Amino acid sequence: MKLTLKIWRQTGRKDKGRFVSYAMDDVNAEMSMLECLDVLNESLIERGEEPVAFEHDCREGICGSCGFMINGIPHGPLPATTVCQLTMRHFKDGEELVIEPWRAAAFPAVKDLVVDRRSFDRIIAAGGYISVSTGNAPDGNAILVSKDTSDRAMDAAACIGCGACVAACPNASSALFTGAKIAHLSILPQGAPERDGRALNMVAQMNAEGFGGCTNIGECTGACPKEIQLEVIATMNRDFIRGSWKRRDQEVRTVKPMTEWSTGSKLKIDPHATS
Amino acid sequence: MSTSAVGVREEERAPGFWGSTNGKKAVMAVTGAILFIFVIGHLAGNLQVFEGPAKLNAYGKLLHTLGELLWPVRIVLLLCVTLHITATVQLALLKKRARPVGYSAKKAIASSYSSRTMYWSGPIVLAFVIFHLLHLTAGYYHPGAAFIEGDVYHNVVSGFQVWWVSVWYIFSVILLGLHLRHGIWSMFQSLGMNHPRHTPILKSTAWVVAVTIVLGYISIPISVMLGVVK
Numbered sequence: 001m002k003l004t005l006k007i008w009r010q011t012g013r014k015d016k017g018r019f020v021s022y023a024m025d026d027v028n029a030e031m032s033m034l035e036c037l038d039v040l041n042e043s044l045i046e047r048g049e050e051p052v053a054f055e056h057d058c059r060e061g062i063c064g065s066c067g068f069m070i071n072g073i074p075h076g077p078l079p080a081t082t083v084c085q086l087t088m089r090h091f092k093d094g095e096e097l098v099i100e101p102w103r104a105a106a107f108p109a110v111k112d113l114v115v116d117r118r119s120f121d122r123i124i125a126a127g128g129y130i131s132v133s134t135g136n137a138p139d140g141n142a143i144l145v146s147k148d149t150s151d152r153a154m155d156a157a158a159c160i161g162c163g164a165c166v167a168a169c170p171n172a173s174s175a176l177f178t179g180a181k182i183a184h185l186s187i188l189p190q191g192a193p194e195r196d197g198r199a200l201n202m203v204a205q206m207n208a209e210g211f212g213g214c215t216n217i218g219e220c221t222g223a224c225p226k227e228i229q230l231e232v233i234a235t236m237n238r239d240f241i242r243g244s245w246k247r248r249d250q251e252v253r254t255v256k257p258m259t260e261w262s263t264g265s266k267l268k269i270d271p272h273a274t275s
Numbered sequence: 276m277s278t279s280a281v282g283v284r285e286e287e288r289a290p291g292f293w294g295s296t297n298g299k300k301a302v303m304a305v306t307g308a309i310l311f312i313f314v315i316g317h318l319a320g321n322l323q324v325f326e327g328p329a330k331l332n333a334y335g336k337l338l339h340t341l342g343e344l345l346w347p348v349r350i351v352l353l354l355c356v357t358l359h360i361t362a363t364v365q366l367a368l369l370k371k372r373a374r375p376v377g378y379s380a381k382k383a384i385a386s387s388y389s390s391r392t393m394y395w396s397g398p399i400v401l402a403f404v405i406f407h408l409l410h411l412t413a414g415y416y417h418p419g420a421a422f423i424e425g426d427v428y429h430n431v432v433s434g435f436q437v438w439w440v441s442v443w444y445i446f447s448v449i450l451l452g453l454h455l456r457h458g459i460w461s462m463f464q465s466l467g468m469n470h471p472r473h474t475p476i477l478k479s480t481a482w483v484v485a486v487t488i489v490l491g492y493i494s495i496p497i498s499v500m501l502g503v504v505k
């Protein structure tokens with residue numbers, strides 16, 4: 001099939017960026033979107049041009065590395081599908097695909113379709129864990145969890161941290177992601193002891209990152225490849241209000257977002273260089 | 276290249292409840308709920324226009340004889356409006372900052388029209404409320420006929436006989452309906468009350484309540500314009 005890929009090209013953070021159109025004459029309908037970019041990149045390399053940078057790892061929809069906008073929809077038009085799992089047969093012959101990166105202040109541009117999503121890591125580090133004693137493994141079934149509860153926790157835990165929810169949100173809010181990371185722990189008895197501090201800390205970090213405020217619009221759920229439901233946002237709000245009310249925790253502190261890249265070297269290397 | 280370093284351990288004190296987006300939304304939900312209750316009470320009072328001048332004027336008088344209670348209620352409402360709007364403005368500014376570079380193409384795939392237009396319906400309702408207060412509460416601006424202090428029935432009927440006043444009223448009430456169609460559901464979500472089983476019920480209830488409120492309010496100017504109430 002024939003496709004025109006209109007792709008956002010940006011050499012680095014200091015570059016303003018622009019769209020470049022690439023005509024592809026022989027796209028295999030069974031290829032994934034990422035494989036289509038691979039094919040394009042090979043032809044670009046052969047022509048001596050810079051290949052399109054995009055993130056990927058598992059290519060089976062579970063790692064959360066991949067993701068970009070296709071025609072205004074995060075991960076493209078197919079519901080519950082990451083771009084690595086999206087096959088080209090879902091597009092019409094001769095279609096133009098507008099491909100651009102997630103756009104949010106909390107996701108600074110790195111290069112082409114790659115954005116810096118470390119803000120998500122910092123939100124998780126602020127409280128997305130439970131404390132367990134080390135030593136012997138605990139007895140199985142020592143803590144009883146009902147099927148309904150475990151299902152809801154598992155549904156929230158399905159979040160792969162791709163960032164499509166932020167990309168889809170008109171407010172660039174990360175409420176769905178943060179909600180999922182809070183809910184999958186707070187729904188379970190194992191997450192109960194740290195419940196009051198968790199939401200306070202994670203919400204504080206989320207705000208420190210410069211994400212927008214949630215207005216319960218629901219675009220995030222529609223774009224989410226794991227179909228995380230809006231209920232997780234309510235769970236976050238409930239835990240946040242409960243935690244604020246109880247004021248159980250000591251001071252809530254946030255970490256200052258780091259936007260530079262560590263090169264791991266004492267040599268003077270430009271931290272913005274990407275290759 | 277190491278990507279393991281994610282944060283500078285230069286810790287900062289976190290902002291408090293009001294300083295966070297979630298806290299602001301909780302405040303919006305509570306103030307919105309109070310305003311919503313007022314909107315219902317106000318409707319119940321207004322519908323007495325269909326029972327004739329005596330009844331409505333007596334109701335107006337009753338409100339004014341509440342005396343000590345009238346101003347506390349007004350102050351609570353004013354406080355709610357102020358907080359609601361302050362949060363609106365701050366979240367709107369944050370929204371602008373949170374996406375400095377926009378998309379060249381963006382499709383809405385899962386949201387309702389009313390939810391996407393909250394930042395339009397709210398301010399227009401505000402403009403309407405100011406007009407409405409000048410028009411029927413203070414009588415400062417009352418085209419068509421003289422404003423008579425205390426004769427609520429006369430003020431309402433002669434006010435709505437001016438066609439553009441009625442049209443503006445109907446338009447604003449429909450926007451209020453849109454605002455509530457999303458808001459009634461959204462405030463539960465903001466306060467953390469949500470469950471897969473309750474959400475669909477809540478959403479359809481919000482629809483029904485919003486439509487009822489709109490129909491109730493616009494029945495008054497429509498009846499006046501049709502000459503049913505005169």
Ligand code: HEM
Nearest residue numbers: 215303304307310311363393394397398401458461462465
């Ligand atoms: C009679 C007057 C009003 C009522 C009954 C009302 C009610 C509500 C309710 C119940 C919500 C949902 C709160 C939540 O999601 O937590 C809401 C949200 C909102 N209101 Fe109002 N409101 C009124 C007037 C206004 C005015 C005058 C403005 C703006 C100047 C405004 C702006 C907004 C905005 C922007 C939201 C969206 C917030 C969000 O969804 O995040 N509202 N309103």
Ligand code: SF4
Nearest residue numbers: 159160162163165224
């Ligand atoms: S909530 Fe969904 S869209 Fe958001 S990061 Fe997780 S998996 Fe991606």
Ligand code: FES
Nearest residue numbers: 059063064066084
């Ligand atoms: S590459 Fe792992 S989810 Fe797409």
